[in-house]
Amino acid sequence: MRFEYKIEGGDFTNAGLASSQIKKIMKQVGIEPQIIKRTVIALYEAEVNIVAHADKGSIKIDLEPDFIHMILEDEGPGIADIDLAMQKGYSTASPMVRQMGFGAGMGLPNIKDNTDELNVTSEVNKGTRVEMKVFLNK
Amino acid sequence: MDNPFFFHAIKIDQEKCIGCAHCMKACPTEAIRIVNGKATLHSDHCVDCGECFRVCPVRAYSVTDDDIALVEKFEYRVAILPSVFFGQFPDHVSLYEIHHAMQALGFTHVYEIEGGVDILFDAINDIVADIDSEKPVISSFCPAIVRLIQVKFPSLVDNISKIIAPLDLAANYYRKKLSDEGVQPEKIGVFYITPCAAKIAAVNSPVGDFESPINGVINLDFLFNKVFRIIKQGKPNKKVVLEPELLESKALRYCLTNGEAKHVKGRSLCIDGIHNVIEFLELVETEQVKNIDFLELRACDESCAGGILIPENRFLTVERLNKWARYNKKQLIINQSVVRKSFNDQSVYLKQNLALKQKIEPRMIVLDNDRYVAMKKMEKTRDLMCFLPGIDCGACGAPTCMALATDIVNRKANLSHCIFMQRQMEKHNKLSHNHAFKIIEKVWGTDRLNKDCSKKGAKNENF
Structure with missing residues (x-):
């Protein structure tokens, strides 16, 4: 089952739309609650990353009986050093963003903790592509 | 596909129902459909919150309360009253009159439920302080909220505190007291006076492998009318005089909004109204809000003062309870002879019976x-x-x-x-x-x- 969403950079108010939609669907098809939780936490973090850093982005989600595959692509500054960005606490967020409760430098590490497969590719000044997979069987 | 997981405390009178669909629109879990011009309930969706009861213009909804005649079956008839009950009477009605009227109705013992809340506060603070417990810890007080989480927020069931409610604690206490006095357990009937439907469901179908110590549940609205009439007619039974206990302010206010959260250490929030609770739990579930230690969640606006079986306006109920609380506070300070009974004499026994034996299971609604x-x-x-x-x-x-x-x-x-x-x-x-x-x-x-x-x-x- 395919789901597609568009994201506007800077729109924190509406961040989380995709994750709350997917959460509802996953509950109705009977995925185990803890797996839903991991999936939506990772997806929400990835959504907020786009809102916080990029100009705009898109989400493509494939929900299959055995796994959920999520691809988030954005047009934005990109990540210069992905290994560094994967470290807990590393953040480039502005004080304003931090004040809103975002930008603690836990985004990518949190995504990694909550997904089974994570692939981040990026080109500076062009954009970032985050590909995540969560298996739905315990 | 309907799989009734448990007993429901709400029923619809098909004769009275006019199929106006008000209830269908109000139901927070979409449990109601209109068929053949009548409302029908999908029991696996229902959480007994009573929103349908509240909006019904023809009073087609009722609760499955027990008949007061059930009281007669027992020699020792213990009524346990929630503090909101006292918020129903005009200011000039005294605690003594209420107690006397209750005895005139056949109850041999009349007690306030919230006497033992200190034991509950200690327990909840221990759970919140435990680094291994899932945060936020969610109060198990409101049974409609417990059921809502089971149905709509299955990933949060482990966050619900696994302790019994004040009414069960009170029932355990008074039961133990009487049996310590040599009364045979089967002669004791403990009756809970309920402000809502969810509590009836909780007594009849408890969560977490817990056996309810309650023998019957009496509708608070029904009982208020009986009691008030006796008081109005000025003929309360004065044969037995029991001294009513004065509850502390925090005990009286326990069932009101911020009654728990105020006394729980750490970052504690209170939210009332089932739609507000749903909105907030959506955020908690995706960890969009973090670092909260404790959540007091109540299905009714103004918590138990807004229960569907509360006859008085909820805001006036809150005002009166606050007045009682201030009065009691003064009395307890100036008049040392007014002995406040707390549950301390049985605290060891009560603490042993505080925890739910089993975890609370999710009951997701799946396609x-x-x-x-x-x-x-x-x-x-x-x-x-x-x-x-x-x-x-x-x-x-x-x-x-x-x-x-x-x-x-x-x-x-x-x-x-x-x-x-x-x-x-x-x-x-x-x-x-x-x-x-x-x-x-x-x-x-x-x-x-x-x-x-x-x-x-x-x-x-x-x-």
């Missing part, structure tokens, strides 16, 4: 138990949503277009139940006018399309 089938159904639902108008008018007998789509894939409804789809079908000669008419009658009942001047708001309104 199908087979995930492959469920996914197919979900795809079909999404396809159907392309056709349905998305205005959630309810004319199909389901609360939302999405609910209708779900009912269709579960073979409980047809696309032609939608009046917009009917127009389309008629236009393309796939549905006759007569058939369309019959479909409307099937959902809303025969005669529904006829003129009727006795309906609510009509010129000969007659109920």
Whole structure:
């Protein structure tokens, strides 16, 4: 089952739309609650990353009986050093963003903790592509 | 597909129901449909919150309370009263009069429930302080909220504190006290006076493998009317005089909003009103809000003061309880002879019986138990949503277009139940006018399309 969403950079108010939609669907098809939780936490973090850093982005989600595959692509500054960005606490967020409760430098590490497969590719000044997979069987 | 997981405390009188769909629109879990002009309940969705009861204009909803005659079966008849009960009476009515009237009704012992809240506060603070417990810790006090989490927020069931409610603690206490005095347990009947439906469900079908110590549940609204009449007529039974206990302010206010959160250490929030709770739990579930230690969640606006079986206005109830609390505080300070009974004499026994034995299980509502089938159904639902108008008018007998789509894939409804789809079908000669008419009658009942001047708001309104 395919789901597609568009994201506007800077729109924190509406961040989380995709994750709350997917959460509802996953509950109705009977995925185990803890797996839903991991999936939506990772997806929400990835959504907020786009809102916080990029100009705009898109989400493509494939929900299959055995796994959920999520691809988030954005047009934005990109990540210069992905290994560094994967470290807990590393953040480039502005004080304003931090004040809103975002930008603690836990985004990518949190995504990694909550997904089974994570692939981040990026080109500076062009954009970032985050590909995540969560298996739905315990 | 209906799988009644447990007893429900809400029932619909099919005779009284006029199929107005107010309840269907108010239900936070979309548990109600209109069939043949009457409201019907999907029991696996229902969390006994009572929102349907609240909005029903013809009082077709009632609760499955126990008959007060049940009291007669026991020699020792213990009534345990929630503090909101005292908030129902005008200021000039004293605690003594209320207690006397209760005895005139046949109760041999009348007690306030909240005497032991210190034990509960200690327990909840221990759970919150434990680094291994899931945060935020969610209070298990409101049974409608516990059920809501089981149905709608399954990933949060482990956050619910696994301790019993004040009413069970009080029942354990007074039962133990009497049996210590040598009374045979089977002679003791403990009766809970309930402000809501959810508590009835909780007594009849407790969560977490817990056996309720309550023998019967009496409707607070019913009992208030009985008690107030006795007081009004000025003939309370003065044979037995028991000294009513004075509750501390925090005990009296326990069942009100911020009654728990105020006394829990750490970052504690209180939220009342089931729709507000749902909105907040959506954020908690995706960890969009973090670092909260404790959540006090109550299904009713103004918590138990807003219970569906509370006769008085909820804001006045809160005001009176606050007044009682201030009065008691003063009395307890100036008059040392007024002995406040707390549950301390049995604290060891009570603490041993405080925890729920089992974890609380989720009861998710799924499209199908087979995930492959469920996914197919979900795809079909999404396809159907392309056709349905998305205005959630309810004319199909389901609360939302999405609910209708779900009912269709579960073979409980047809696309032609939608009046917009009917127009389309008629236009393309796939549905006759007569058939369309019959479909409307099937959902809303025969005669529904006829003129009727006795309906609510009509010129000969007659109920």
